[in-house]
Amino acid sequence: MAVHIIPEHLYDLIPSRLTVAFSLTCLVFITVGSALFRRYKFMQECNKVPGPPVQIPLLGSFTDLFVDPDQLIPHFMNLYHKWSKRSPVLRVWMGPLPWFFLGAAESAEVVLSSNKIIDKSREYDFIQPWLATGLLTSTGSKWHQRRKMLTPTFHFKILEDFVHVFNEQSKTLVEKLTTKVGQDFDIFPFITLCTLDVICETAMGRHVNAQSKSDSDYVKAVYNMSHIIQIRQIRPWLRPDWLFNLFPYASEQQKCLSILHGFTDQVIRERKIEHKLLKAQKETNAKAGVKEDEFVSKKRNLAFLDLLIEASQDGKVLSDLDIREEVDTFMFEGHDTTAAAINWSLFLLGNNPEKQEQVSEELIRVFGNSDRPVTMADLNELKYLECCVKEALRLYPSVPLLARQLMEDTTICGYNLPGGATVLAAPFLIHRDPTYFPEPDCFKPERFFPENIRGRHPYAYVPFSAGPRNCIGQKFALMEEKVILASVLRRFHVKALDKPEGLPTLAELILRPRDGIRVHLTEKKFT
Ligand code: HEM
Numbered sequence: 001m002a003v004h005i006i007p008e009h010l011y012d013l014i015p016s017r018l019t020v021a022f023s024l025t026c027l028v029f030i031t032v033g034s035a036l037f038r039r040y041k042f043m044q045e046c047n048k049v050p051g052p053p054v055q056i057p058l059l060g061s062f063t064d065l066f067v068d069p070d071q072l073i074p075h076f077m078n079l080y081h082k083w084s085k086r087s088p089v090l091r092v093w094m095g096p097l098p099w100f101f102l103g104a105a106e107s108a109e110v111v112l113s114s115n116k117i118i119d120k121s122r123e124y125d126f127i128q129p130w131l132a133t134g135l136l137t138s139t140g141s142k143w144h145q146r147r148k149m150l151t152p153t154f155h156f157k158i159l160e161d162f163v164h165v166f167n168e169q170s171k172t173l174v175e176k177l178t179t180k181v182g183q184d185f186d187i188f189p190f191i192t193l194c195t196l197d198v199i200c201e202t203a204m205g206r207h208v209n210a211q212s213k214s215d216s217d218y219v220k221a222v223y224n225m226s227h228i229i230q231i232r233q234i235r236p237w238l239r240p241d242w243l244f245n246l247f248p249y250a251s252e253q254q255k256c257l258s259i260l261h262g263f264t265d266q267v268i269r270e271r272k273i274e275h276k277l278l279k280a281q282k283e284t285n286a287k288a289g290v291k292e293d294e295f296v297s298k299k300r301n302l303a304f305l306d307l308l309i310e311a312s313q314d315g316k317v318l319s320d321l322d323i324r325e326e327v328d329t330f331m332f333e334g335h336d337t338t339a340a341a342i343n344w345s346l347f348l349l350g351n352n353p354e355k356q357e358q359v360s361e362e363l364i365r366v367f368g369n370s371d372r373p374v375t376m377a378d379l380n381e382l383k384y385l386e387c388c389v390k391e392a393l394r395l396y397p398s399v400p401l402l403a404r405q406l407m408e409d410t411t412i413c414g415y416n417l418p419g420g421a422t423v424l425a426a427p428f429l430i431h432r433d434p435t436y437f438p439e440p441d442c443f444k445p446e447r448f449f450p451e452n453i454r455g456r457h458p459y460a461y462v463p464f465s466a467g468p469r470n471c472i473g474q475k476f477a478l479m480e481e482k483v484i485l486a487s488v489l490r491r492f493h494v495k496a497l498d499k500p501e502g503l504p505t506l507a508e509l510i511l512r513p514r515d516g517i518r519v520h521l522t523e524k525k526f527t
Contacts, residue, residue, distance in 0.1 A: 045416060045418055046091055046093075046098040046417075048416075049087070049089050049090070049100060049415045049417070050085075050087050051079070051090050051093075052079060052083065054093050061092055061093050069507075076101065076426070076429075077428070077432075080103045080426075080429055088102065088413050089102055094422075098422070099421075099422050101426050102423060102424065102430075103429030103430060104433055105460040106457070107413045107425075108425040109458075112462065112469070113459070114467065116408075117404050118139055118404070120136075120137055120139065120405065122405065122422070123233050123422075124137050124403070127332070129253060130256075130257060134325035134326045134329030135147060135326060135472065136329050136333055137329075147468075149311055150326065150472060152307075153307045153308070154473060154475060158302070158307070159479060162202050162479070163375065163376055163379075165201045165202055166374070166480050167373040167483060169194050169198045170483055171487070172197070172212070173194040173488065176190055177492065178491075178523070180521060181523050184519075185518070186516030186518055187517050188339075188343050188512070189516070191484070192335070192336070193219070195339040196208070197210045198338075198480055199331055199335040200331070201303065202476075203304045204264070204271075204304075205303030205305055206267050221256040221259040221260050222260070222331070224256050228253050261328075264328055264331075265320070267327075268305065268323055271305055271306060271309060272309055275309050275310075308323045308327065309323065333471075334477075336510050337398040337399060340398040340511060341392065341481055342484055343512075343517045344393075344395070344396035345388055345392040346485070346488070346496070346517060347392075347513070347517045347519075348391070348443045348500070349489070350494040350495050351443070352443050353495075355443065356489070356494065363486060366381045367486075371491075374483045374487065384445065385482055387445035387446065387449065388485075389482065390445070391443055391445040391448060392443075393463035394431045394447070395431065395432075397462075397511060400426065401424045401428075403422055403423070404422070406420065406422075407419055425462065427463055430462060431460075431462075436456055436461075437460070491524060492522060492523060492524060493521070493523075493524055494520075495522070496517070497520060498513075
């Protein structure tokens, strides 16, 4: 006998299959409809910003996605100038996602000066397997705390101790370049290996001798890893982890990571032991009333890592993994950027012999015919060289784009940009705005004379970004650049073999020349 769980008089209340199907269909229609409506409103809002029209729904301005890498900068410059005549913001649909390029000081200021818009965009995710969430990639309270903790490590007094490292590595560079005198060659790899040596020594206190042993596993891993990060940023099908893992890049990345992290882990372990020994020695000496001569000499060779170990308070404030992410971040941020900047300076001086002559005169004034190392006092004297370095960073900013994720709707120069969108402050556009830099394509170091800077919009020149998330290493970078450039230019006259007009450049993680920097060096004769 069937058992009736539901009383018969309630059967009428159970909806028929037809009613259920109808209700479900309505629900689907309402959900899809409201999603489409929200998307429509979102696109309508985005499309109020000038920019090329959507060519294929969901694929956006399709043709903008398939530009040759070396044409990316000229292409976006053309788009910006075409669409943004009266607006300092350009909208481009990168597939279904809107990107907003900020090409003027006024629009960049809104984002860069903000204490709220500090989240990096999705493009930075591919750096995280290597750097985890170090200073460059972290956000929120973690970033705030770390920034506060790390700022004193870039104090002028600490940077002063690194000048001898810059000198030593520049000396090796000059020796390597001497073998190339009289030949046409690409100077880019020479400079890059030099800055890699500098950052290994200053960040970790270790010599990797990249200039002498460019085939070391660590050096190769740095390059391969940077290449993989780059590839993932520009090839949409490599973005999702599950797809990336199907390609050989994934196993190559694993190999690189084990070398990179293995090396940093080992250095951290060794330096911590040295710290403990030194501390014990200090205590013993203090008890015995002995002077700390040895400690003082050790202190002279402090690397960023030592300062982090000190700040870690035996793991209470920073764990070994926390230390590793910061050291790796310095390694990543601190060598390619500086190398590109030095290379572009040499390229521009090599194209402007009269400016190079002015630098040479300044070098003679400061150093005479001597080949003594550069001192901190000399660096303050090298004023024209510094203007050249700044002007090179204006024309060829090492970091061509500064990308942020909007976490909420934000008004920029009258446009309401929706939360979730990516905004990109573009130094390569901002720096060539004729309002602030007349004849923007000309190399004119005089633009950075104190009297010419006065009154310029503070966001018109942002090679190191600006505002709360600006480059923590900018003083270090300028000092390093000046020591290396002074060392090269005291010894050689540089002639660039390519002209700036039409030179193919790649806007990768950094802005680099596609075919390197081809130069011809002549040794200077001293009287
Ligand atoms: C010419 C050389 C350099 C240039 C042009 C440069 C440029 C920049 C720029 C534009 C940013 C902001 C990136 C963004 O918003 O996504 C940045 C951030 C950063 N840079 Fe540099 N940089 C240089 C050298 C260095 C050096 C030598 C170091 C370390 C030794 C360094 C460490 C950092 C770090 C840690 C950040 C993240 C700061 C934060 O988010 O709080 N940079 N750099």
